[in-house]
Amino acid sequence: MALSEQEEFELLSLEREKAAGVSASAQEVSPPAKKGFLENFKTALTSSRLAGGPMGMLGRELLSSQEQFSKAAGGAATDVLATHVPPEVAGFAGAATEIAVPTVIGAVAGRALAQPPAQAMGERLMRSALKPSSKDLVSGDAAKAVQTMLDEGVNVTAGGAAALRAKISALHGEVAKKIAASPEMVDKLCKN
Numbered sequence: 001m002a003l004s005e006q007e008e009f010e011l012l013s014l015e016r017e018k019a020a021g022v023s024a025s026a027q028e029v030s031p032p033a034k035k036g037f038l039e040n041f042k043t044a045l046t047s048s049r050l051a052g053g054p055m056g057m058l059g060r061e062l063l064s065s066q067e068q069f070s071k072a073a074g075g076a077a078t079d080v081l082a083t084h085v086p087p088e089v090a091g092f093a094g095a096a097t098e099i100a101v102p103t104v105i106g107a108v109a110g111r112a113l114a115q116p117p118a119q120a121m122g123e124r125l126m127r128s129a130l131k132p133s134s135k136d137l138v139s140g141d142a143a144k145a146v147q148t149m150l151d152e153g154v155n156v157t158a159g160g161a162a163a164l165r166a167k168i169s170a171l172h173g174e175v176a177k178k179i180a181a182s183p184e185m186v187d188k189l190c191k192n
Helices: 005-029 037-045 054-082 087-130 134-139 141-152 158-181
Strands: none
Touching (some): 134 141, 141 158
C-alpha cells in the first residue's frame, strides 16, 4: 500500500517526535554526574538541614575560611612569581594554586578521617581470617596476634605461615647465639 506524500511526511514527523521524546526522557532518567569529595562535603555543609544549627554555622565558617585561604594563597603565588616570570605565567600559577589548595586540604582531611575506620576494618578482617579461640580473645592474645600480623604485613595464608616460621627460626638462632656468648650461668636446680 503506497502512502501519499502528506501521509509519509506526517509519519516521519511522528517518528522524529517520538525519537526526540525518547531521547529527552532518557536524558531525564540518566544518573547525575558523580561529584568529588569536596563538592559532596560542601553540599552537605551548606544543605538546608544543617543551615540553622551549630553544624551549619561551623560549615559556613570552614568554607569561608578555606575560600579566603585559597584566594590568599593564589594571590601570593601570583605576586611572588610576577617579578620572575611573564604575567600570564604568574597568573596561571596563582589560579592553579587557588584551585589546588582545597584539593590538598581535602586530601589531608580525608586521610585523617578515613585512617581510623580503615585501621579498624583491617583489624576486623585479620581477626576474622585468623579465627582465634574464645580463650585467646578473652586473654588478649588474639589482639596481639592480629596487631603483629598487621605490623609485619603477614597474610593468613600458607605463604604467610612460612614467612612467620622463617622469622621465628631467625629469632631462635639469634637467641641461641646470645646465650652461647653469655658468661652467665643458670642454676637448673633453683626452685624460685
